[in-house]
Amino acid sequence: MNYKVFIFSTGFFYGKKQFDFDTFNQICCKCLINVDQIVVSKYNNYSFEVENENLIFFCDNKNLNDFIYANISNIGIQKKIINDKIAIFNKKGKNIIFVPIEIDLKLLEQVFIEDKRKSCQFHIFGLKENEIIDKIETLKNDVNDLKYKIFVDNLICNLYVSYIGDENLIDSTQVKIATLFNQNIFSENDLTLSEIICRLLKLKDYKISIWESGTGGVVVDSLLQYNNSFEGLIKEISFEKAICDDADSLYEQAQKFNTFAKSEVSLFIHNKKESDMFVLQFAICCGNEIYLYKNNFKSDLKSSLSMIKNSVLFNLSKKLRQNDISF
Numbered sequence: 001m002n003y004k005v006f007i008f009s010t011g012f013f014y015g016k017k018q019f020d021f022d023t024f025n026q027i028c029c030k031c032l033i034n035v036d037q038i039v040v041s042k043y044n045n046y047s048f049e050v051e052n053e054n055l056i057f058f059c060d061n062k063n064l065n066d067f068i069y070a071n072i073s074n075i076g077i078q079k080k081i082i083n084d085k086i087a088i089f090n091k092k093g094k095n096i097i098f099v100p101i102e103i104d105l106k107l108l109e110q111v112f113i114e115d116k117r118k119s120c121q122f123h124i125f126g127l128k129e130n131e132i133i134d135k136i137e138t139l140k141n142d143v144n145d146l147k148y149k150i151f152v153d154n155l156i157c158n159l160y161v162s163y164i165g166d167e168n169l170i171d172s173t174q175v176k177i178a179t180l181f182n183q184n185i186f187s188e189n190d191l192t193l194s195e196i197i198c199r200l201l202k203l204k205d206y207k208i209s210i211w212e213s214g215t216g217g218v219v220v221d222s223l224l225q226y227n228n229s230f231e232g233l234i235k236e237i238s239f240e241k242a243i244c245d246d247a248d249s250l251y252e253q254a255q256k257f258n259t260f261a262k263s264e265v266s267l268f269i270h271n272k273k274e275s276d277m278f279v280l281q282f283a284i285c286c287g288n289e290i291y292l293y294k295n296n297f298k299s300d301l302k303s304s305l306s307m308i309k310n311s312v313l314f315n316l317s318k319k320l321r322q323n324d325i326s327f
Contacts, residue, residue: 002034003054008043008067009101010060019058023105026190029149029160030119031112043067050074054094058101068098082110117145118165120174123187124157125314132157135180143173154306155314156193186317193313194222194230200320201233201265209236209261213244214271218309235263244270244281247292254283254290267316271308278304282312284319291319 007019019040028035036053043063050071059067068075068087076091085103088111089096097111124132129152136159140146144164151158165173178185186193201208210220217239223230238257244250254268269282277298284291295311297304 001032001054002036003056003095004036004051005038005056005058007038007040007058007101008060008063009040010043019101020105024108027105027108027112029151029158030121031109032119032147032149032160032162033112050076050091050094050096052092052094054096056097056099058099061100061102064098064100083107086111116164117162118171118173119160119162120171120177121161121188121190122159122177122181122185123191124159124181124184125186125310126155127157127181127184128152129157132159132181136161136177138180139173139176142176154303155310183318186314193310193317194225196317197223197313197320198230198233200317204264204320206233206264206320207235208233209257209263209266210234210269211236211238211240211242211257211267212269213240213242215269215308216305218305219267219269219312222309222313236261236266242268242270244272247281247294250281250283250292251290254285254292258285258290265316265320267312269308269312278308280308280311282315284316286319291315 009018027033043060057067074091075089075096077089079088079090079095081087085100086107087098089098099105099108129150132150132152136146136148146161146163148159148161150160159177161177163173165171178188187196191199200206212219220234220237223234236257242253244253250268250270253270254266257268258266264287266285267282268285269280271278271280273279277296278301280293280295280297282293284293293311293315295307297307299307
């Protein structure tokens with residue numbers, strides 16, 4: 001279902017700053033809403049002619065009621081009110097929704113929930129969009145009214161699915177989807193790779209040491225940006241330049257760093273530009289075990305660094321989820 005969105009605030013720039021676009025985009029994905037246009041404008045209490053479209057109006061709390069009352073003759077029949085905050089009207093089969101700009105936008109999900117529809121999300125690493133589409137399309141004959149949206153960004157795919165499902169406690173459709181992507185799934189909720197790693201380290205009571213060379217510190221930055229308390233989980237950090245020409249030198253340097261750091265987990269990450277690509281080599285040291293990885297990224301610097309970060313964090317999260325580290 002397509003919607004046009006209007007965001008009214010006391011000032012244009014204030015409205016852009018105040019509105020939580022990220023959460024709104026997540027809700028659109030989860031509830032499979034298409035937004036044709038978003039208009040941000042300074043608030044003005046005026047009457048409007050409702051277009052023959054589905055509309056969502058966001059407005060300051062102090063002005064919202066006046067905004068509705070001033071236009072009540074144009075907005076049709078009231079359908080329902082959610083949590084005494086969100087007002088939903090219907091005119092000529094189209095929804096007109098009024099939302100206070102200051103509320104927790106997650107309440108908006110209740111507007112779009114269909115009683116018979118179920119939804120789920122999967123965050124997937126390392127698969128291309130066409131690979132995901134090919135896999136999910138195989139379920140269309142088995143799942144009632146399957147719909148999905150896919151957003152791919154630097155090796156990470158966010159897959160949002162809705163369907164008409166049964167009332168079983170264990171949802172067989174979600175199990176089927178999870179089976180399709182197997183080891184590529186790292187989250188079935190809104191947790192990021194950084195959040196997952198932080199939780200796993202705390203759960204296991206582990207400290208981590210990280211050496212980054214040629215990456216601009218993207219891995220450490222990502223972990224620290226999630227939560228400042230992550231500093232307490234890091235034992236050693238180094239951004240010194242390293243020379244790493246092959247797997248043997250990667251193993252040797254990772255082993256030395258791991259011995260020096262004496263932490264339960266250590267990362268040795270090396271990135272360099274070769275011709276028209278970036279060559280990433282990294283080692284994950286878990287106790288006495290050292291695991292080596294290598295990837296080539298043929299993209300611009302910004303995208304390559306994001307892919308480097310995602311690749312390292314995904315593989316680290318997999319190792320932390322496996323059996324306890326032995327010494």
